[in-house]
Amino acid sequence: MTLAAMATKLMRAVQYNSYGGGASGLKHVEVPVPTPKKGEILLKLEAATINPVDWRIQKGKIRPFFPPKFPHIPATDVAGEVVEVGKGVQKFKPGDKVVAYLTLANGGGLAEFVTASERLTVARPPEVSAAQGAGLPIAGLTALQALTQAAGLNLDGSGQKKNILITAASGGVGQYAVQLAKLGNTHVTATCGARNIEFIKSLGADEVLDYKTPEGAALISPSGRKYDIAVHCAITGIPWSTFKPNLSANGKVINITPGPSTWATIAQNKLTFSKKQLVPLLTSAKSENLDYLVKLVKEGKLKTVIDSKHPLSKAEDAWAKSIDGHATGKIIVEP
Numbered sequence: 001m002t003l004a005a006m007a008t009k010l011m012r013a014v015q016y017n018s019y020g021g022g023a024s025g026l027k028h029v030e031v032p033v034p035t036p037k038k039g040e041i042l043l044k045l046e047a048a049t050i051n052p053v054d055w056r057i058q059k060g061k062i063r064p065f066f067p068p069k070f071p072h073i074p075a076t077d078v079a080g081e082v083v084e085v086g087k088g089v090q091k092f093k094p095g096d097k098v099v100a101y102l103t104l105a106n107g108g109g110l111a112e113f114v115t116a117s118e119r120l121t122v123a124r125p126p127e128v129s130a131a132q133g134a135g136l137p138i139a140g141l142t143a144l145q146a147l148t149q150a151a152g153l154n155l156d157g158s159g160q161k162k163n164i165l166i167t168a169a170s171g172g173v174g175q176y177a178v179q180l181a182k183l184g185n186t187h188v189t190a191t192c193g194a195r196n197i198e199f200i201k202s203l204g205a206d207e208v209l210d211y212k213t214p215e216g217a218a219l220i221s222p223s224g225r226k227y228d229i230a231v232h233c234a235i236t237g238i239p240w241s242t243f244k245p246n247l248s249a250n251g252k253v254i255n256i257t258p259g260p261s262t263w264a265t266i267a268q269n270k271l272t273f274s275k276k277q278l279v280p281l282l283t284s285a286k287s288e289n290l291d292y293l294v295k296l297v298k299e300g301k302l303k304t305v306i307d308s309k310h311p312l313s314k315a316e317d318a319w320a321k322s323i324d325g326h327a328t329g330k331i332i333v334e335p
C-alpha cells in the first residue's frame with residue numbers, strides 16, 4: 001500500500017463493474033478499508049482462494065441474486081489476521097489468526113482487508129498456514145457435507161465398508177473429498193486426468209481412472225466394484241445413464257453440479273420408485289464444520305492441495321486459471 005493510501009485508509013482491491021469480461025473484467029482499484037459493523041471483524045488478509053462460483057457470478061449465471069450490486073469485489077474463502085472487532089464480538093480479538101467464509105452476497109476476498117461475520121469465522125492455529133486455511137470454506141465444506149450429511153458416511157472409520165466414487169478428484173472439491181472419504185471405512189475409486197493419477201493415489205484413493213479413457217468415461221471400477229456413493233464433482237456433466245449401471249442396489253449419486261437434467265432425473269426416479277438415487281447438493285456454510293476441517297488440517301489428517309499461488313497484483317491470472325478448469329487443487333491469491 002502507498003503512504004498516501006495508508007493516510008486515507010485506502011486498500012488495494014480487485015473488483016468488477018458489470019457482468020462478463022472474464023479475467024480482463026477484473027479491475028485493480030484503491031477503495032476505503034471497510035469498517036466492521038456489529039458482529040463483524042476486520043481482517044488483514046493473508047490468502048484467498050478462487051472457486052468456480054466466483055466467476056459464474058461474474059458471468060451472470062446467478063443473477064439477479066449475486067452479486068447484489070456493482071462494483072463487486074469477488075472471493076469468499078479467506079484467511080487472515082483480526083485487526084479490529086465490531087460491537088458485540090466475543091470470540092475474537094486483534095492479533096487472532098482466522099479462516100472465514102465471507103458469503104456469496106458479500107465477497108470481498110480479493111483485497112488487502114475485509115470484514116467478516118464473527119459467525120462464519122473460525123480460529124486458525126499456527127500449524128495451519130493461511131493458504132491451507134483459505135482453501136477450506138466452499139470446497140472443504142462441500143466435500144464434507146456431501147460425504148457426511150448427504151451420503152451418511154462416518155469419518156471415524158465406523159460403520160459398514162462403503163465403495164465410493166469421486167469424480168474430478170484433482171479439483172478443489174475432489175481433493176478434499178478423497179482425503180475425507182479415506183477417514184471413513186471406505187474403498188475409494190477416483191477419476192482425474194492421466195497426469196494426476198499417481199498424485200490422487202498419494203492422497204489415499206484405492207483406484208484411479210483416467211476420465212479420458214473409455215473405462216474412465218464409463219466410470220467402471222477396475223476391481224469390479226459397484227458404488228454405494230458417488231460424489232460427482234466434475235464441472236463437465238456426466239449423465240445419470242453413465243452412473244446408474246455402476247451403482248449398488250441402493251447407490252446414491254451426490255451431484256454438486258446440478259443442472260436441468262438433474263431435476264428431470266430426480267422426477268423420473270421418483271416416478272419409477274428407483275432405489276438408486278440422484279441427490280443435488282448446495283453447500284450451506286456452518287462454522288462448526290469449518291472448525292472441524294481446520295482441526296483435521298492441524299492434526300495432519302487433511303491438507304489443502306495447492307495448484308498455484310498468485311499475488312493480488314496478478315489476481316486476473318488466478319481468475320483465468322480457475323475459468324480454464326484444469327487446476328489441481330486450490331488456486332490461492334495472496335495480498
Ligand SMILES: NC(=O)c1ccc[n+]([C@@H]2O[C@H](COP(=O)([O-])OP(=O)(O)OC[C@H]3O[C@@H](n4cnc5c(N)ncnc54)[C@H](OP(=O)(O)O)[C@@H]3O)[C@@H](O)[C@H]2O)c1
Nearest residue numbers: 052168170171172173193211234235256281282283326327
Ligand atoms: N453445489 C455446491 O454447493 C458446490 C460447491 C463447490 C463447488 N461446486 C461446483 O463443483 C464443481 C467443481 O468445483 P471445483 O472447485 O472442484 O472445480 P475445479 O477445481 O475447477 O476442478 C478442476 C478439476 O476438475 C477436473 N475435471 C474436469 N472435468 C473432469 C471430468 N469429467 N472427470 C474428471 N476430472 C475432471 C480437472 O482435471 P483436468 O485438468 O485433468 O481436466 C481439474 O483438475 C464446479 O462446477 C463448482 O461450481 C458446487
